[in-house]
Amino acid sequence: MADEIEHAVGHLFTVQDVTLGIPEQPDAIRLRGHLNVPSHQAYPQIADSVRKIGYTTTLRHDSESGLDVLLAVPGVLPQKSDARPWVNIVLYVLTVLSTLFVGASWSDQVPAGADELWLLQHLWLGWPFALSLMTILTGHELGHYFAGRYYKVPVSLPYFIPWPIPPLGTMGAVIVMKGQSINRRQVLTVGAAGPLAGFILAVPILILGLSLSTVEPMSLPGPGSMVMLEGNSLLYLLLKLAVFGKILPGSGLDPAFPAATKEIVAALFGAAPIVGGYDVIIHPVALAGWAGLLVTALNLLPVGQLDGGHVMYSLLGKRARLFTWPIVILLVLMGIFLWSGWFLWAGLIFLFGRSHPEPLDDVTRLGPAQKIIAVLVLVIFLLVFTPVPLQVIAGESSLPEFGQAANCLGLPALVLGITFWLIRRMRGKPSNGIPSRHRSGRG
Numbered sequence: 001m002a003d004e005i006e007h008a009v010g011h012l013f014t015v016q017d018v019t020l021g022i023p024e025q026p027d028a029i030r031l032r033g034h035l036n037v038p039s040h041q042a043y044p045q046i047a048d049s050v051r052k053i054g055y056t057t058t059l060r061h062d063s064e065s066g067l068d069v070l071l072a073v074p075g076v077l078p079q080k081s082d083a084r085p086w087v088n089i090v091l092y093v094l095t096v097l098s099t100l101f102v103g104a105s106w107s108d109q110v111p112a113g114a115d116e117l118w119l120l121q122h123l124w125l126g127w128p129f130a131l132s133l134m135t136i137l138t139g140h141e142l143g144h145y146f147a148g149r150y151y152k153v154p155v156s157l158p159y160f161i162p163w164p165i166p167p168l169g170t171m172g173a174v175i176v177m178k179g180q181s182i183n184r185r186q187v188l189t190v191g192a193a194g195p196l197a198g199f200i201l202a203v204p205i206l207i208l209g210l211s212l213s214t215v216e217p218m219s220l221p222g223p224g225s226m227v228m229l230e231g232n233s234l235l236y237l238l239l240k241l242a243v244f245g246k247i248l249p250g251s252g253l254d255p256a257f258p259a260a261t262k263e264i265v266a267a268l269f270g271a272a273p274i275v276g277g278y279d280v281i282i283h284p285v286a287l288a289g290w291a292g293l294l295v296t297a298l299n300l301l302p303v304g305q306l307d308g309g310h311v312m313y314s315l316l317g318k319r320a321r322l323f324t325w326p327i328v329i330l331l332v333l334m335g336i337f338l339w340s341g342w343f344l345w346a347g348l349i350f351l352f353g354r355s356h357p358e359p360l361d362d363v364t365r366l367g368p369a370q371k372i373i374a375v376l377v378l379v380i381f382l383l384v385f386t387p388v389p390l391q392v393i394a395g396e397s398s399l400p401e402f403g404q405a406a407n408c409l410g411l412p413a414l415v416l417g418i419t420f421w422l423i424r425r426m427r428g429k430p431s432n433g434i435p436s437r438h439r440s441g442r443g
Contacts, residue, residue, distance in 0.1 A: 001053070002029050005072050008049040012042045013070060022071075029055070031070040032062070035363075039068075040183060043361040047182075051076050059361040068363065077179040088157040095170045096134060098162035102169030103129030106284045132209070132288030133168065136201045140295065141173045143197030147190040154178040167228060167390070168291050180357060183364040184314040191310025192377045195296050199380055202292025206236075209286025210243040218249065218277045226394040230282065230290050231339075231386040232267045233297065240280060252278035269338060270388035293384040298345070300381035303327045304353025311377050313356045314366055324354050339388045 002018050009015075009031070016033040035042045043059050050057045055072040062069050103126025104110065104119045111118075119125075141158035148155035158173040181187045221227045229249075240248045249272035250263040266272045272279075282290065300308035303324050312320040328346050335342035366374065 004053055005029055005050055005055065006031060008053060009046050009070065012036055012046055013068070016067060025071070025073055027074055029072040031072070032065070032067045033070075035068050039361060039363040040185065043183065043364065046070065047360065057360065058358075059363050061363050085157060088159060091160045091162065092158075094162040095160035095173075096130060097123070098164035099130035099133055099169035100124075100126040101164050102126065102166050103133075103284055105166060106287060126284070129284035129288050130169070132205050132285045133170070133291055136198050136205060136288065136292035137170065137172060137295070139201045140194045140198030140292075140299075141175060143193035143195075144175050144190060147193035148175070148177055151182060151186045151190065153181070153186070153190070167230075167287070172295060181359040183359045183361040184317070184366055185364060185370055187310050187359055188314035188366060188370055188374055191307045191314065192373060195299050195307050195377060195380070198292055198299075199296050199384070202289050202296065203235075203239075205292065206239060206286060206289025207243065209283045209289045210239060210280065212283035213280050213286050215244055215246070215248060215252070215278055216281050217252075218275070218279050220275060221393060226392055229270075229279070229391040229393060230287070231270065231294070231389040231391070233293060233384045233386045234264075234268070235383040236290060236293060236386070237264055237267055244280065246278070249277050249279035251276075268387055270391050294386055294389055297381060297384040297386055300377065300384075301327065301345075301349070302378065302381065303349055305356060306349075306353060308378070308381055309353065309356055311374050315371070315374050317362065318358075320356060321354075324349070334387065339390070341389065 002020060006015050006018060013031065013035055014033045015031050017031075019030040019032075022028055022030055039059060043057075046059070047057050050072055054076060055074055056076055058071045058073075060069045060071070061067075100123040101119055104123055105126070106129055107125040109125055110122075137160070138158070141160075145155055145158065154177060156176040158175050160173040161171040163169060163171045177190075181190070232249075237247060240246070246252055247260055247263045247267065249267055263272070280286070299306055300311070302308040302312040302320075309320070312323060328350055331342045331346035331349070335346065
């Protein structure tokens with residue numbers, strides 16, 4: 001079999017030595033030598049030739065010897081994803097209904113004292129919010145889906161997750177991919193396609209929603225009531241400044257340095273004045289656009305198998321793991337000082353996202369244009385990251401309790417993590433025993 005594999009790759013790979021079996025893979029065949037053509041051209045042809053023999057190959061570079069290393073393992077990865085579109089369709093319809101329900105609750109046409117039954121009878125009131133949010137989330141997931149299909153990776157349709165509880169009515173969606181990424185270029189494309197698509201849709205929707213919104217004085221809610229304030233990112237503050245000419249939330253005065261800098265910092269970290277200040281009373285369409293930016297930010301956390309983790313791995317390879325613990329620690333600190341929901345995100349990353357699977361070809365690097373795209377995605381992350389995603393103001397207190405924050409986004413994050421775990425448990429393995437890889441894109 002070694003001779004057959006050597007013959008299959010001989011026109012692309014000059015073999016220097018062959019080893020039958022290695023400690024990690026006793027039934028593997030290792031070939032060391034030099035590629036005759038660039039790796040991004042050679043590996044797809046090598047993989048296809050060896051697959052016909054019934055083997056899967058990985059390509060690495062041994063820095064000590066200076067040799068390229070092909071490792072052929074018995075068995076082939078799946079070429080098709082398990083198709084059960086009725087599950088995706090049912091979940092999508094349920095998510096549309098749940099976002100309609102929550103969107104109706106945000107409508108200014110809801111009478112005082114209206115209950116859940118009234119909202120169910122008037123779901124149509126939620127269409128501006130539901131249409132806007134589902135457009136963003138669907139665009140995000142289809143970005144991942146079509147990027148995966150472009151690279152012929154077995155990929156499922158999006159599994160949307162209904163969550164008929166404010167503020168959003170959904171916990172986004174996941175996409176299941178079987179098989180490993182080919183190279184870092186594919187890792188970048190598939191990882192970045194979703195956030196870029198969602199971002200491109202979210203910004204104009206947010207601008208439209210802000211144009212339908214009003215600026216009003218802020219005040220504390222009365223006893224027994226509460227108000228929920230959306231958090232601010234740099235981009236969100238800039239868009240509000242562009243639409244209204246003021247830094248909001250804030251004093252409502254025309255911005256001037258250095259007072260403007262202080263107001264921006266206060267708004268970013270949830271310290272804007274409640275009494276005596278001004279803020280935007282956002283239209284449901286603006287809320288959907290804001291949620292789109294928040295979803296983009298959460299997905300672009302540069303760690304593990306989040307979209308941002310894919311981008312970091314495409315740039316840094318194995319060195320990307322060096323960011324894992326600093327990010328987890330930073331999220332814990334942010335949970336202590338800013339928003340308690342970050343505790344749950346730190347826990348999810350610790351449990352499910354500390355590592356990133358290596359692509360089959362880990363020799364091919366990003367080209368100059370792809371590096372620019374990767375850096376652009378990280379810049380977008382900095383622009384849309386929201387240190388305090390939500391504040392729940394109850395009575396005279398402006399500090400959100402842990403339970404209130406958890407009900408806003410932390411608890412959905414926990415349930416989303418459990419969903420990922422269930423999907424990972426439910427995913428199958430190819431009949432040859434080669435472990436399949438799972439990438440979850442979230443919208």
